[in-house]
Amino acid sequence: MIAKASTISHGANAIRYSVNKEKADIVKANLLPDNISPEAMYGRMMLVQKKYAEKINKGRPLGRNVIRIEISPSEEESQGWTMDDWLRLSNEFIRVFDSIDLSGKTKRTSSQHTNLKNSQYIVALHRDSKSGILHLHIDANRVDMDGKINDGHKIGERAVLAANIINEKRGWIQSEEIGIHHRKEISNICIEILRSMEKFSWQQYETELKKRGYKVHLQEKDGGGVYGYSIKRGNSTYKSSVLGIGRNLTPSKIETTWAKLHSQKRNFESKEPTSRQARTTDRTLVIQPSTISQPVMKHYDIMTDEYHKFHVEIPEAADNIIRQDCSLEDAHPFAKIEEIQHTALLLFAGYLDAATSMAASSGGGGSDTGGWGRDKNEDELEWARRCARMANSMCKRKKGLHR
Structure with missing residues (x-):
């Protein structure tokens, strides 16, 4: 089984997706009626946050107000399961997730435990559109019923640890x-x-x-x-x-x-140009001696969440380096190659905070970015290589995430 988690700002859309997706089944509605619309579920969560607004955030609404969790046992692990089996797994996952103490790593007392058990959440069972493989979606209120914030620091790491603890207990294969x-x-x-x-x-x-x-x-x-x-x-x-x-x-x-x-010898070296080709090339250079080719530029609009979009302009050669050098090899199990590449592109354009947010959303454990920046005499291609290496580091799992 593998699991991933993140805090999100688009909670209403997430709950709507979980509940309304084709062939989705509601497994559990914790501290919520199970016969109301997704909009009403989200509305009830926001009422709790509004009730404790002065206590939890000095009157300001939480930017990332919902916890999003995905749990995916393998097809073999969930073969023949009934809805009761999925309910038991969701309850076990919430219990283990809440019990994990990350305060030693985050240096925050708030990271000792989450309290999803006493928070509003919805659990939905989904089927992969192609394979039909089943998996769970959980959308939980960041604020519990007592007005305390469920900590979001290293929440992806918390999910991986919870999955590995359950894997070990049930004799399932570890995520790595x-x-x-x-x-x-x-x-x-x-x-x-x-x-x-x-x-x-x-x-x-x-x-x-x-x-x-x-x-x-x-x-x-x-x-x-x-x-x-x-x-x-x-x-x-x-x-x-x-x-x-x-x-x-x-x-x-x-x-x-x-x-x-196929035991064939192939020669991939470029053939020498024919004399005619050479003459044509020479003639072109003589006719247009002042022509300077401009680099092809690639343009990206990268969304780090529902409300923040960053424009990146990058030479094609540098873009190719980022796409080739970004790797899933050491990444967090849930990281997608596009997320790592987008992290590198944001770094290339100088959006360090946005890159950090993108890496965190991929489940990465982060990396030391103190003093990060482009060297004064560094060319664009070497800068692209460094950005790709940093993105790989930022999106990888941290040591000690599996037992």
Whole structure:
């Protein structure tokens, strides 16, 4: 089983999604009527927060006022379960989640325990649209019924610890082992597909992966070709750099891997230009000696939450480096490659606080950003490399998150 958690500002939308999603079942409504609309559920949560507003936040509303939790046992672990089994799991998870003391790590007494048991929350059972695999969504009030705030510091870490404690108790596979198993499974499928291909083709490679139930995201260059790709299995996404052995399934190496599998010698070095090509190039340079090519710029509008959007403008070469160097290999189990890349892009543009928020939402344990910034004489490509490395560090799990 794996689990993730975060504090969110879009609680109304989250509860609406949990309750109204197609084929969703309400497992439990804690301290809430179970026959009211999602809007009414959220409204009741906000009434509690308003009641204790002066006590909890000096009269100001909480920015992130709902705790969002997702719990995903494997298909084997939940096989044959009834609604009572899902109810027992949700109750056990809440109990363990509340019991974890993180005050030693956060240096905050508020992190000793959460009190979701005495807070309003809704538990909904969802089915993955493709695979049908079942998982739970929990949306909980940040303020308990006594007016105390449920601590949000390192809340992703709290969820992972709770999942691992339950995994150990029930004899289930730990979250880190699940990731290793999935990467191995996908890698074996990729190699099997390459062996079956008479010649290498990205289109056929993608098609064969989709036939086997995976989602594929190819990152294509403007002039043709692929500079990166990722494969999604269920709710988890794996970048090509973490698959295979020695990055042998990345775009820069995959054709060599195909050739080795077929025992063929391939020469990937660019051919020397013909004399005609050389003359054409020389003539172009003579005719247009003052022409200077401008770098292609990539533009992103990155949302860190429902209300905050940041515009990033980055040269294509630097953008390619970030997309190639960001990795899920050491990331938190729930981190998505897009979240790590967006963290790096925000760092590149100088939005340090926004990058920190993005990393936290991916479940990362954070990283020391004291003194972080671009060196005076640092070129854009090296700066992009450093931003990718920092994003990897910010989005990774911290030591001691699993038993």
